[in-house]
Amino acid sequence: MTVTxxxxxxxxxxxxxxxxxxxxxxxxxxDKSVSARxxxxxxxxxxxxxxxxxVTGRPARWMGVVSEHVHGHGLAICANGAAxxxxxxxxxxxxxxxxxxxxxxxxxxxxxRAAPGATFALERTTGxxxxxxxxxxxxxxxxxxxxxxxxxxxxxxxxxxxxxxGGDAGRGGSGQGGDPVLKLLVRHAELSPDGFLELARxxxxxxxxxxxxxxxxxxxxxxxxVSKASTLAQCCAERGIGPEDVIAxxxxxxxxxxxxxxxxxxxxxxxxxAVLAATSHRTVGNNEDGVAAVIERLLxxxxxx
Numbered sequence: 001m002t003v004t005x006x007x008x009x010x011x012x013x014x015x016x017x018x019x020x021x022x023x024x025x026x027x028x029x030x031d032k033s034v035s036a037r038x039x040x041x042x043x044x045x046x047x048x049x050x051x052x053x054x055v056t057g058r059p060a061r062w063m064g065v066v067s068e069h070v071h072g073h074g075l076a077i078c079a080n081g082a083a084x085x086x087x088x089x090x091x092x093x094x095x096x097x098x099x100x101x102x103x104x105x106x107x108x109x110x111x112x113r114a115a116p117g118a119t120f121a122l123e124r125t126t127g128x129x130x131x132x133x134x135x136x137x138x139x140x141x142x143x144x145x146x147x148x149x150x151x152x153x154x155x156x157x158x159x160x161x162x163x164x165x166g167g168d169a170g171r172g173g174s175g176q177g178g179d180p181v182l183k184l185l186v187r188h189a190e191l192s193p194d195g196f197l198e199l200a201r202x203x204x205x206x207x208x209x210x211x212x213x214x215x216x217x218x219x220x221x222x223x224x225x226v227s228k229a230s231t232l233a234q235c236c237a238e239r240g241i242g243p244e245d246v247i248a249x250x251x252x253x254x255x256x257x258x259x260x261x262x263x264x265x266x267x268x269x270x271x272x273x274a275v276l277a278a279t280s281h282r283t284v285g286n287n288e289d290g291v292a293a294v295i296e297r298l299l300x301x302x303x304x305x
Contacts, residue, residue: 015050015298017245020232020258023056023066024213025251026268027291032065039069041292044299046071053077053235055228057213057220057254059123059182060085060093067091079123080211080254081231082182082222096125097231098180099223101154103207107221108150110204111186115196120150121185124178129153134187154181184208184221193217197253211254220254229257247298249283249291251275266294 021027028034042052054066054076060083063076067087070076074088084095104122111118121130129146130136131153136145146153188196196217200210209222236246248255248262251271259265259279267279268290276282283290 015045015048016247016264017049017241018051018053018236018239019045019247019249019295020053020055020262021249021291022228022251022255022258023054023058025270025286026249026255027054027286028065029287034066034069035289035292037289038292041289041295042069043071045295048299051239051241053232055081055232055248055258057183059083059128060091061127063087063091075235077228077231077235079182080209080213080220080222081226081228083125084231084235093125095231095234096180096182097223097226098182099184099208099221099226101181103223104181104184104221105151105154107184107204107207108154110207111200114199114203115188115191117188117190119187120153121187122150122153122181123183123185124181126179128185130185134185182222186219186221188217191217211256213252213254227257228255229261232258233261247294249294251286266290 024032027038045052051072052070054070056076056078057080058078060078063078063085066076070087074086075094076085076087078085082097082099083093086092086094108120119131119134121128121134121136127145128136129148131150132147186200191199193212193214193216197210197212197219200219204210208224209226210219212219233243236242243261244263246262248258248265249268250259250265251268253272253274255275256278259267259275264281265279266281266283267275268283268285270285283294
């Protein structure tokens, strides 16, 4: 991949220092593409001295669609804040904020007691494994996937335990159950998405961060304190950027903390009702290039040359 590093023409007064945007349902069209209009808007923001961070629930291996459209720092926040990835270095892991295996076991037990029929998968730094009853969503960048009961997947000798990908950031971890766990994924065939989220938080919300980003009944569970917002805040602090200098875009419950943290936040018109209720700014939907529309307005008064 050829990386284009755009020159900064000048820092435009009045612009944010950083734009943080979700991908699915926000920056990407429903067909998972990035429009030419959005590509141009992101490039214009970078030329004006505004850093762009993609902040997503996606794993690093699903970031190919936007790898060419992040300039300068080259970083993206993946797995709902559990990983910071360098898109300029083969999607290598820069930072990992894992879900400890003992905690994952407690969460599994609590949810299974409260919601019989729940099925589980693990997103590790080396890829995904899942229970035979779990229905996975496959992406073009997925490789072979191991299946086994969740207790086996979490054991030190389970499928894929001990495998490593490149980079020291993805190694080590708790020393239990192989490579670090980024997310625990949970599906249920009968409960509603929001109903399952409420139930899971009531029985395991003190153990881990529980959220959702899919229209289906799929929960995403991260370590305590791990969210898009907390990892974005860390990345911004490293750059001397405060929340007042950040504009964020999102559409689903896993974006709520980030939208609350940022100084200015936009909900897509297609957003979940909770996101629409929590934000004071709106933009048009993802299929209408809502992120690009806001960036164009921001740059319109003094566009970069």
